Amino acid sequence: MPMKLSFASDYEEGAHPSILRRLFETNMEKAPGYGTDVYTESAREKIRIACAAPEADVYFLAGGTQTNAVVISAMLRPYQGVIAAETGHIAVHEAGAVECGGHKVLTLPHHDGKLDPDELDACIRLWFKDPNRDHIVMPGMVYLSQPTEYGTLYSLADLERISAVCRASGLSLYVDGARLAYALACPENDVTLPDLARLCDAFYVGGTKCGALFGEALVFPRHDTVPHFFTIVKQRGALLAKGRVAAIQFDVLFTDGLYEKLGAHALAAAVRIRTALRGRGYHLAVPSPTNQIFPVLSSERERELTEKVGMSFWERADGGAVYRIATSWATTDEDVDALIKIL
Amino acid sequence: MPMKLSFASDYEEGAHPSILRRLFETNMEKAPGYGTDVYTESAREKIRIACAAPEADVYFLAGGTQTNAVVISAMLRPYQGVIAAETGHIAVHEAGAVECGGHKVLTLPHHDGKLDPDELDACIRLWFKDPNRDHIVMPGMVYLSQPTEYGTLYSLADLERISAVCRASGLSLYVDGARLAYALACPENDVTLPDLARLCDAFYVGGTKCGALFGEALVFPRHDTVPHFFTIVKQRGALLAKGRVAAIQFDVLFTDGLYEKLGAHALAAAVRIRTALRGRGYHLAVPSPTNQIFPVLSSERERELTEKVGMSFWERADGGAVYRIATSWATTDEDVDALIKIL
């Protein structure tokens, strides 16, 4: 059965072939469990180097919602909540995982998916000034996504500012990098891995959407940020018995710049599609420079296109239907050609 | 570096090669996420057939502690706890995952790792007769492992009895099958997958320790046992974005009887080792018929053997040190020969 052309998401294929090859090569070697093996140590060290964070603690978890939930509940005290944009993944699409762990998500308005540093600052000040603050959830962490759920990017200046706001008031800063490859490879991006390590208290480098079978590399730039974090991971059901399986994938991704190359591949495809869309007069709902593109479709175009190509329905807005087109490390030139032809 | 001979655990290698091959073959096919793909449906159907449970709901999760924690918190009401043997994995080695989900583990004495059906019955009756029972955690579920953490097996008669006890009092019965392949293939075993489906409310077929890279197949023999279970899985951070990756592994394991063959392979190796141990006068701490063997070592033998072969230290008992030797789907004849030579 020939498959329909699809740009529905960036996790439709398996893994980059070099990852599978490496899993094959190492398959029958024996390794101890729970992340105590040599592959895990190798992957950790490569990530520490890429982040210029030699003291960093690195953990490999299976997925994004899991990573978010474990980190947030491990870093917050019971009386604290986490600030996020109202469009943040933890606020909307994680089925209440943060609340299930006992904490409130304190939402702020979004601006193309981003938190505004001034609004963030004001929100934190408000709590500290409130005479009833002891009856109100205390902001204990800021969560943001890079790129955001809308494909947009925080600039280095934004992130410096947000980090400074957090540090001034004792909040942690945590960055969800589910699609980080597509930020790092973006020409408009000026935030590097060392910047993240310098400015955040924790962040994760996404694998599932960036070329791995599954897996996210969680980085605490400073050693022992969360004492007994290993046990917390185990307690939350997030400890992989065969830790090597996730680690080998990151070991490959962080060898010879593969992670950056996969990001660049997806972005080149996105640029072609975005250019074609603009050329044909489509309005884009969000000015996203990364691998997610949000065209607004008229009813007629919606009917025609959705028959021929898989896309994700986003929302009704701007006088039409907003759909998401996602490119990835696996997007082929042929598929991009085919898509452009029918736009 | 030549690796030391190791029988330390049954999760030291990657996956059975046919699994990796299948991941390669299907790698660049596009599939929707979260278990809505054709591979997941295929694996589900094969498991339903193997269990003779055509209405069963089947979910693929990443690991055992995760599966236990999600199922137990989803099936219990807030005022209920789960009964387990004091040696049960959830009672000892899951870092308090069940309690983290809000529930008490109610422990009973173990008998070579097993619950005694009469003691179980008495314990449940005790709660119902206690005039203060409304101040005491109510037993809501029975958890057992097949094989147990000590490698022993519940007989079909045991399981029939335990199931009847549970049903008489409205408790759920849940079986942790982390090493189920090594039970199913055991000549002394008389409990089949259809028996589990008939007698339990939920159980899981272990992949991580039985030939997969990772993954457990959770089976609810009756449809919609837990409404909205998909969302509960998501909320607990246990939903795999690329559901295909776990499902393909089970699809292979349940094709042409591979799961049984892998179990039989491990058991043949275990029989050889057990015979050799007995022949050389070793005492075995537990009469385990499956892939885990528990010799008692004198100080001298402990020193000699642990230098030459990886084993898991279990406990000091029976006037010596109990170690665990585990065989698996990946154990080679050469390694068994080498081990027997040095015993």
Place this chain on the structure above:
Amino acid sequence: MPMKLSFASDYEEGAHPSILRRLFETNMEKAPGYGTDVYTESAREKIRIACAAPEADVYFLAGGTQTNAVVISAMLRPYQGVIAAETGHIAVHEAGAVECGGHKVLTLPHHDGKLDPDELDACIRLWFKDPNRDHIVMPGMVYLSQPTEYGTLYSLADLERISAVCRASGLSLYVDGARLAYALACPENDVTLPDLARLCDAFYVGGTKCGALFGEALVFPRHDTVPHFFTIVKQRGALLAKGRVAAIQFDVLFTDGLYEKLGAHALAAAVRIRTALRGRGYHLAVPSPTNQIFPVLSSERERELTEKVGMSFWERADGGAVYRIATSWATTDEDVDALIKIL
């Protein structure tokens, strides 16, 4: 030390003297614990009669946040959240108690403290229509306060509509009646206790702010709405050993219409103050007809008044400072006179 005139809240005094007298009279009688005594049964029966709900289950808890947290976590399933106005007490001033119990508070805009039935209906429909709804917290309950945190009232028509919306989609309706006496006694109110019993799945009749030392009477109009609720109350630390102490207070409040009388007393005082404020040209920030009054004060008036009378600062808005003046069952005519004199 003469006390400053204060209208800061409706819980500044102890209890209505007839409650203390009754506690004295019954003090040395022996009674069994945990709500199994004759006083508890008597108070329950009086409340059932007042609510025209002969099958109702009635529990006496110590405070409002506790009651809300226990009811909400007991009635929701893990994947569900509770809808509230963004100004709802559970959304703002309970320190994240609902999230601590594992559930998200889903907020809607408020209209003078109230939910709009149409917006509520739309919000619930939105979830059911969302193709990603299985990744999103499901609305499982509607929470509202009568009177609201802004002193406003839901009309019977509002409540009928909200109840119908809930029942159409299987949501529970729960009403926080912390200040219910001040709603029931209000001339503008048309919602009776029997209406609440008919339209809600649970509600509580507030004692702490309505003349008791402490205590809230939680009513489930239908028997056994939450099985094992007694144990849930115990588990949440909300079970009073000497249940009689809370129950006797409600027994008195529901004898000879005392609860209504206390409400009427507070409202008469509120009417006098509101009339005086309007007469002197004050703007009221909220059209609240109950015992809470929200004048907007210029800087000058703020300075003068806060020196002479205790009020609660509410917020900066409407070009001035909004303060709350609260009357209660304990407000004296002399204090009202004194307040009016200095307004």
Place this chain on the structure above:
Amino acid sequence: MPMKLSFASDYEEGAHPSILRRLFETNMEKAPGYGTDVYTESAREKIRIACAAPEADVYFLAGGTQTNAVVISAMLRPYQGVIAAETGHIAVHEAGAVECGGHKVLTLPHHDGKLDPDELDACIRLWFKDPNRDHIVMPGMVYLSQPTEYGTLYSLADLERISAVCRASGLSLYVDGARLAYALACPENDVTLPDLARLCDAFYVGGTKCGALFGEALVFPRHDTVPHFFTIVKQRGALLAKGRVAAIQFDVLFTDGLYEKLGAHALAAAVRIRTALRGRGYHLAVPSPTNQIFPVLSSERERELTEKVGMSFWERADGGAVYRIATSWATTDEDVDALIKIL
């Protein structure tokens, strides 16, 4: 209806009359809420003086299970559990409140209701030595009751030893003093309030069972032991709006030695009953020196006595039925006479 003679518990009556009188006297005074009033400050200061702990933080909560649950979850980190005797109230009769807060109760055998310091020491060492300890709940706190649930007492030497064991390994020590008055007044007791303050990290002075309508005074001998504890109390639904009501009761109990006098009154009655029981040849199941007495009754005696006097059934043991007779601050000489007559 004349009441049957009852020694079923120590919380059958209301409060000591001087407490009710003081509630009456202060009833119409206005006080701010949530423990910011002068009565709360006065009671705190009296307790600090009684404990020789001038820096202590003191909070007034409504009941024992609540206090235990709030303190334990506030002081433990997620990966930690609390050690208790298997007969400890938190392990048995609090409906899983500790687990509901996310933590495991790690039980040790009891010795007439007490933990053995050597067994405690060994249990803690075992965890630290276990190579799998990162997969096992870490002991983070020791919970004990003074007097115990069996009416027995820890000696000062016991408590010094337990405290030293805790401090050597970084565990907190928490003492549940639900019946502390009956320990403090016992001639066999050598543990004072200043000893508790010196040796524990937290403990509570029981009110509910020692003469108050309700209420427990929680003491953290060192200031700010748990940052933001006020908010944690609120979040757990344990914050009393009218904090004065609990505080005034403790203010009275800690004036002119009333707390000690009430304890002494109960113990004098207990001595008379214990002497009578021994004189008539009853076997006592536990050598409890405080207000709880545990006679073993033959079937015949059980039938006769339970008709005439209320007692709590404890368990079948020692070839008979063990019942609990409890005296209290409210026990009258007439009732003791009547009881002795029918023994």
